[in-house]
Amino acid sequence: MGAPVYRGEFGKPQAERLLWRAGFGPRPGEAEELAKLGLEGAVHRLTNPGFEKLVGPKPHDAKGRPLAPYDAWGHDHCWWLDRMVRTSRPLVERMTLVWHDWFATSNDGVGSQRLMLEQNELFRRHALGSFHDLLFEVTANPAMLVWLNGTENEKGSPNENYGREMMELFTLGADRGAYTENDVREQARALTGWTNRWSRSRGEYDFHFDKTRHDTGLKRIFRRSGAFDWRGACKLCLEHPLHPSFFATKLWSYFVPVPPSRRTLAALEAIYRDGYQVKPVVAAILMHPALYTGPRMVKPPIVHTAGLLRRIGMGITTTDWAWIGSLTGQQLFYPPNVAGWDDTRWLDTATFRGRFIAVQRILSDRKLDPAKAKDAQTADEVLARALRFWNEPALSDGTAHQLRAFARRAIADAGSADWKQKQYPVMVEQALRQLIAVSPDLQTS
């Protein structure tokens, strides 16, 4: 039996939610366009997007120079953020982000933006492809080999770092009885043999498998014996009976904030078992009723930021986005640890302020000029204009009420002073833009 499919109305609100969960939110007109295709057509378009087109102004730093993502600090973050903002393949980019979190590698440990961007390209290439191929390539990926000491894992002195995490975080999960401490040690032996060279000018380079560093002896892993090597280690994890449930549950959690029912999980596992393909599992999740009728999700910070830029068609005009990303709790290429970002704790008083600053940064490029103020305006008019600035996001009644109350009071403060009557509404409009973008409505989708 397949996974349940959403049969309710598929209008603009549903298409918007889909674009938030499967991408970075709608550009003007995008949700309406998607809604016309119906659910199936919309999901088909997202999962089969064709060649990528980058739409909108090209990224540059504050002095107008092009980004240098391989070399300059923070430009890696800005480069990817730009791609999220301008891409015509939002789901591919979103899945690239999923794999960055799933196989979380930090440049903190790798120390090479080039290696990180090469890994990023690997995630993008397999965004909706085969998890089998992805796991094999990640295991042999230079950034990962540096990050989890794959090239320090040598016959005679095995290093357990990658072997443990590939089971705990990438394929099987902790505390499920899927593997023992002995399996960790034996996996480490199976994974021996990778090496690379280092030079002052080139850094880490020449990653390759050196069979003289590989432990060719017999290993016993998951109660099976064999002279397993790194390919064997990957295969054993993929064929482990607890892998499909781990895979389906984890993938689901990126799109829906409540766990899947047993029936849904069984259906997703069945789809996945048939060739380890990612795309059909993602498609089933995107068509699931839980996505449209279930609770909202807190947007990951980078999705919130990219979404605001997409809404107003603004490009990357500064590399401030890198440190702002860090304040929001998500600097790309620097996940906090190998387990990735904690999607259940995006919001706290520090990261909320980070999101506030992200909006502040956008608005400092789009300042309203009080000198060009028009004649006296009502609170409702000002609020309507602020909403238009963000391309008419839907607000809850409670939020709309508070914003209107603020606008009324703040405009009334102007009293009878002529210049205040002109300038206060302008300030109020700017403040409303800020408040709308940080409201609980826009932090969640």
Add this chain to the structure above:
Amino acid sequence: MTGPGRIVCDECTRAEALRAVAGRGLPAIEPGMPVPAGTGLTRRGFVVRSAGLALAVYGAGRLGLFDEGIAAAAAQRSSKILVTVFMGGGADSLSLLYPEGDPLYHQLRPTLAVDGGTQFSEDARLYWHPGLAPLAQLHAEGKVTVFPSIGYDHPDQSHFTSRHFWEVGATDTRLLTGWLGRYLDAAGTNDNPLQGLSLTGSLSPALATARVPVAAIDGPGQYDFWVPGVWGTVETRMLDALGALGSVRSSDPSFRTAARVTAQSSTLRRQLEPFAKDPPTKPATPYPTGDSFPQQLAGVAAMIGAGLPLRCVALDASGAYDTHAGQVAALDPALQMTGASLYAFQRDLEERGVADRVLTLVWSEFGRRAKENGSGTDHGAAGTAFLIGTRAAGTQVGEFPGLANGLDDDGNLKPTADFRGVYGALLEQWLSFDAARVIPDAKKFQRPTLVK
């Protein structure tokens, strides 16, 4: 092929340094640093950096002198504070206090054995890592309790599971609130986010509450909210409206989370506003430079000195401790910076006359494998912890079990103290609170004397 060479690569070091600062709040103004243009975070905002703090003086024009933050502070001025410092990744106990006097040490650590440290006065087998010499000094003054082998039964060697156990105060993977969070839920108040303060970049899991607000900040003087082109009464109204957005009701859990955090942020802003207006006095003891950890400790000391109502504080130690490879190159600077920072913090508290109100617990999720793997060590079991403060009992709890008989079947150090007993003792003896209300099965764990 690798070795320390990769770590000293000039470009990486510089990028590292920049990132380390930028990752912790307002970036420093240093050559090559991208200036945070357009946000109003101008140099003016950094003029009092000399205090070790990035203070946002541009917020100085705002009103709000004696609001609830200061009022609450006045009421709680004498309350005890527990600071926790996490050495993330599993700090190697056989390096922190290394068993030079154990005949098996060099056999298990042929290349990684530490030397050059001073003997630990309570156990002739152990020596302080040279980087921890500042802690040895504080220990000699009776201000450090050492836990040479602390952990729990049936050790879990996953970073995330073991850390989770320590954060929630139980070997239970399903518990969602932190041990300090549960304490604050019972003993804290509804209007004081500063009672549980993280300076770890995001909220520390140990401080996760179910009921009362807690806070995460990058530094005390930076917590402002403003919008370009908005000032005067409109700005005041806008800040009120921000708090009002936090009161919007919803049946949706994520929406409610977003609203709650909005409200907490608004309260926290008001609490910290007077602090930002009035820069703290410069600490008498200089803190180390070039890292965010000492800056954050300086910020905590300044906040305590200013009377802000802190109760539980969580920070991350300098450095990374998951030393699977290149251990010496990673551990030496990490311990040096951490040790020197903790020392400066203690002296700062003493200078400010608040040292009797603060205990600092330094911990890690586990220790590392006794046998080295080449250039590093894999995940182990029991680790080392420290409790620092003028009121710390100052005598070791548990003892080093020795390498001949003190290793378990996996070759990892066996615990001689249980972290849950330590938490229980801190709750009872320091925070004067019933441990059974916070730590599941608290009675099962022996509670050592930790406070004098």
